[in-house]
Amino acid sequence: MGLFTNPLSYTGYPPGVTGTPTTQPSAVRAATAAEAAAGTLTDVYISPATADSSVALDFASPPVDGFGSSTRRPVFASTLSSLGATTLNTSGSAATTIGTGGTGTVAIGNATGNTAVTGSLTASTGLIASAGGITATGTSEINISGAAVTTIGTGGTGAVNIGNATGNTTVTGSLTASTTLTATSGNITATNGNFVSSAAGKGLSFNATTATGVAASPIVLNTRAGSAVFTSVSIAAGADLTLTITNSEVTASTTQVLYSMSGVTSGAALSIKSVTNSAGSSAVVVTNGTGATTTTADITLTFVVVN
Numbered sequence: 001m002g003l004f005t006n007p008l009s010y011t012g013y014p015p016g017v018t019g020t021p022t023t024q025p026s027a028v029r030a031a032t033a034a035e036a037a038a039g040t041l042t043d044v045y046i047s048p049a050t051a052d053s054s055v056a057l058d059f060a061s062p063p064v065d066g067f068g069s070s071t072r073r074p075v076f077a078s079t080l081s082s083l084g085a086t087t088l089n090t091s092g093s094a095a096t097t098i099g100t101g102g103t104g105t106v107a108i109g110n111a112t113g114n115t116a117v118t119g120s121l122t123a124s125t126g127l128i129a130s131a132g133g134i135t136a137t138g139t140s141e142i143n144i145s146g147a148a149v150t151t152i153g154t155g156g157t158g159a160v161n162i163g164n165a166t167g168n169t170t171v172t173g174s175l176t177a178s179t180t181l182t183a184t185s186g187n188i189t190a191t192n193g194n195f196v197s198s199a200a201g202k203g204l205s206f207n208a209t210t211a212t213g214v215a216a217s218p219i220v221l222n223t224r225a226g227s228a229v230f231t232s233v234s235i236a237a238g239a240d241l242t243l244t245i246t247n248s249e250v251t252a253s254t255t256q257v258l259y260s261m262s263g264v265t266s267g268a269a270l271s272i273k274s275v276t277n278s279a280g281s282s283a284v285v286v287t288n289g290t291g292a293t294t295t296t297a298d299i300t301l302t303f304v305v306v307n
Helices: 033-038
Strands: 209-214 225-231 240-246 257-262 270-278 281-288 299-305
Touching: 225 240, 240 299, 257 270, 257 281, 281 299
Parallel strands: 209 225
Antiparallel strands: 225 299, 240 281, 257 299, 270 281
């Protein structure tokens, strides 16, 4: 008598049979969809119909030399799930290819942990972070040799932050802002160049303030630009009047302040005679022409502190 009570021209043991050769039943059945999905039985086979169904099948790791062959073979699966740590090609020198032949999305990573890449990460078309950000801890280079335009943040509506709190951010070539270039802290410095306004009616715009006071006393305006309105003015023909602005932006006698003046009684001939600057103060001497009419109108001095 052979090993099976119902021989099927098969020499060996049915799946799951061990021990001393004895007569064993040869009834081997197909796994149900639930059993195939559970993947715990060893004495059943999975039919092609069940394998092609929508049931997710979890297979144990295949033998090193493939299934019943001395030649290493790939394993093809429409869905391959790994619940624990999964290692791919940790010691081989050949390239590991994932998802290059398909047209669908290749998702790598998880919702709570981090996905670490050892070595370089190269994207032949685009590298997109749909949520969160792309963070480079060390030195990062973007398009260092390509001739194409490098675009950062043009499609979004949020802020694009470039630079850091302690180091400098260097731009090689021109820096163009289609709307506004703002320094929220620190300065915008042109080391070897000019601030150029190419459109008509455009130029330097200052956050100017205005203060008013009597001509006999200094007006306090601690700003880079502004207007000081002096009241109770009386300058006779050929006479001078000193108007003083207290301003912390004026740091020394060498500080350059640009002035313009308006406000005069008809018949008077006012002009700025001199400007004397010192730390925290700027004194402007206004003179009236000889034979001119005495002026009593308010005088407005508009200024810009240049350096």
